[in-house]
Amino acid sequence: MNSVKSIVVLTGAGISAESGIKTFRADDGLWENHRVEDVATPEAFERDPWLVQKFYNERRRPLLSSSSLDQKSLEQEIRPNPAHKALAKLEAEFDGDFLLVTQNIDNLHEQGGSQNILHMHGEVLKMRCKSTENVFDCFNDIQVADLCDCCGEANNLRPHIVWFGEMPLYMDEIALAISNCDLFVSIGTSGNVYPAAGFVQMANQAGAQTIEINLEESLVASNFDQAVYGKAGEVLPIWVDDFLLSQPKK
Numbered sequence: 448m449n450s451v452k453s454i455v456v457l458t459g460a461g462i463s464a465e466s467g468i469k470t471f472r473a474d475d476g477l478w479e480n481h482r483v484e485d486v487a488t489p490e491a492f493e494r495d496p497w498l499v500q501k502f503y504n505e506r507r508r509p510l511l512s513s514s515s516l517d518q519k520s521l522e523q524e525i526r527p528n529p530a531h532k533a534l535a536k537l538e539a540e541f542d543g544d545f546l547l548v549t550q551n552i553d554n555l556h557e558q559g560g561s562q563n564i565l566h567m568h569g570e571v572l573k574m575r576c577k578s579t580e581n582v583f584d585c586f587n588d589i590q591v592a593d594l595c596d597c598c599g600e601a602n603n604l605r606p607h608i609v610w611f612g613e614m615p616l617y618m619d620e621i622a623l624a625i626s627n628c629d630l631f632v633s634i635g636t637s638g639n640v641y642p643a644a645g646f647v648q649m650a651n652q653a654g655a656q657t658i659e660i661n662l663e664e665s666l667v668a669s670n671f672d673q674a675v676y677g678k679a680g681e682v683l684p685i686w687v688d689d690f691l692l693s694q695p696k697k
């Protein structure tokens with residue numbers, strides 16, 4: 448590959464699949480046994496905050512460090528897989544600008560060693576005050592009755608998650624990075640959800656090379672210059688090593 452100066456990587460649920468987190472569009476049409484509209488919309492939170500908090504509490508627990516886990520959560524502990532680690536290696540060894548944009552709300556990229564990350568759909572290890580929009584770290588369950596640190600109100604803390612119908616985060620920063628990149632790599636995302644599914648077209652307009660790495664063709668596969676199909680944990684470490692070999696040393 449030609450010498451590259453700036454990389455933007457987009458990841459989706461497929462990169463965390465081999466760590467044991469279910470993807471969204473599995474065959475049963477449910478997400479972790481729930482309909483999306485029951486747990487991942489602002490309306491669901493208004494209707495049944497207890498159910499929504501419980502749902503995200505269950506997503507959060509297995510990501511916490513072993514010391515803070517009870518026995519049941521320890522058994523379900525979720526850890527980064529070779530794909531997350533390969534991206535951390537790419538960022539550490541690539542001699543240029545690197546931005547990782549993830550649609551995932553887990554912290555497996557951070558655990559895997561990645562540094563420059565934007566979580567465009569939010570983070571399950573953060574919570575937000577509904578009144579002030581202040582964002583806090585969240586390493587415990589959130590209970591509906593919990594009093595908010597900043598406003599002192601109950602039922603004011605929500606998971607810092609972009610729900611259906613809400614605006615993704617960091618869109619200006621992401622658009623700027625894509626417009627300046629010369630390599631765009633999309634990993635483990637089905638291309639169903641915009642604006643992320645449109646990033647490849649933005650990258651094409653910027654003249655970047657575009658590569659899709661996924662288990663199967665995504666809905667936007669025809670927009671990419673190249674594709675590698677297989678499990679991210681198997682194919683991504685090889686792709687990263689080959690790419691780094693093709694580039695000038697740091």
Ligand code: OAD
Nearest residue numbers: 459460461464470471472550635636637640661662678679
């Ligand atoms: P999806 O569940 O739609 O797609 C996951 C993709 O990963 C599919 O194309 C799978 O084929 C692929 N895949 C599965 N296992 C893989 C593996 N081991 N290696 C590589 N690829 C694999 O998930 P996303 O595209 O991330 O948004 O979904 C995008 C957004 O839709 C989510 O962020 C979420 C959801 O609604 C919000 O919650 C706002």
